Amino acid sequence: MNTPAPTPRPDQTATGAAGTIAFQGLPGAYSDLSCRHAYPGWATLPCPSFEAAMTAVREGRAGLAMLPCENSLAGRVPDIHRLLPDSGLHVVGEHFERVEHCLLAPKGATLATIRRAHSHPVALGQVLRLLREMDLAAVIEADTAGAAALIAERGGVEDAAIASELAAEIYGLDVLKRNVEDESHNTTRFYVMSRTPLAGPFGAGEWVTSFVFRVRNIPAALYKALGGFATNGVNMTKLESYMVGGSFSATQFLADVDGHPDDPALRRALEELAFFSSELKVLGTYRAHPYRLAQREGN
The missing domain is CATH 3.40.190.10 (Periplasmic binding protein-like II)
Structure with a gap:
């Protein structure tokens, strides 16, 4: 479970901001534990809020931020979906942490x-x-x-x-x-955020791409927008909707799909999505974590 994600990242021996990873919470929080497991040897920077952790990266006080996005029992983490699009940061990795209370x-x-x-x-x-x-x-x-x-x-x-x-x-x-939790599968997934996206060239392997989009206000827009993923054989592993600006008619979606935008199939699917969307923003492409791959094989 605690095997670091096979994600290209800064030098493990880096010091200062380049070797610091920010998280929300006090020292000893599960996010702190996740930082230490995914990036051993790095300094961890506790922050009072998700926004503060993102700000630490934007201002150069930390090289990365570890932000929880969903839990296998509690569902999605509030506010993360709202903060990601305008954070100015990129998703460069994911981490899965088993919650052992x-x-x-x-x-x-x-x-x-x-x-x-x-x-x-x-x-x-x-x-x-x-x-x-x-x-x-x-x-x-x-x-x-x-x-x-x-x-x-x-x-x-x-x-x-x-x-x-x-x-x-x-x-x-x-x-x-130890291990007083009711369910043994209690696991939290994290996005790893950086000021810069992963740089190519991208080699072979399993990739995940995260993006947000808003569909046009026309009948069957969502059905048509997502049709390209089905016809091109692209697996969508996450799709969440939420209101934007308090409007019941403005809905934004956060999605994760298997693959890299350089893959012809995913490129075509994203082109079709863009045609039926009023806004599309790729948040990042990163290596799939070993836990994700193990679960896929288990299914």
Whole structure:
């Protein structure tokens, strides 16, 4: 799961901004863990928001940003689809991170003393079996790493946090129980963003292309726009719609497809899409992550 994506990227020995990757959250967040797994040896830069992580890349304080886009249980990550088109950044890679929740507590606490579990509401919703079996009260916090930091500062033996093992290491907490998530397939996918797109030449292998588009306001526009992918045999792995500017009549779509725009089949499909669209913007083309390929083979 934690095998780095086979994506061309800056020198692994780079220092400074070129060897720094930004993420949203506090140290020890799952995004921080993803950065360390995908880009070992790089410095990680915690940011208070997705926008701040993107700004860090645009301003040159970080070479890359690791941004979650969807989770196998919770679905798409809010705001990412809205921020991507105007971010000024390019998708240059993807990473899949298995979410392994741990029950963390200060020194001296045991499974018998814990009464409350603190974490992000999504994380709490993914450990319902643990909460029920241990009869723990769920306490909502802003994020998982923040919950761990709070518990470490507060001390005591009755409060625990649901967070990563990395958070335990950073904040000096004990791991009372590992892998407490209800579902073993709990996985988050991330986009890796850069100021510059991947440079060619592009060799053989599995590629993914991400883009956004708006269809013309005519009958069957979406059907006609997507028809080129079917007739050219291009596999679309993601298609999401969302409103633009608060208008119920202006819909934008975010899509991922297999292939590279240099491939004749995908080039023809994109040309047909552009004909029926009022706007089309390719966000990036990047190597498919080994996890994606393994899942494809499993199907």
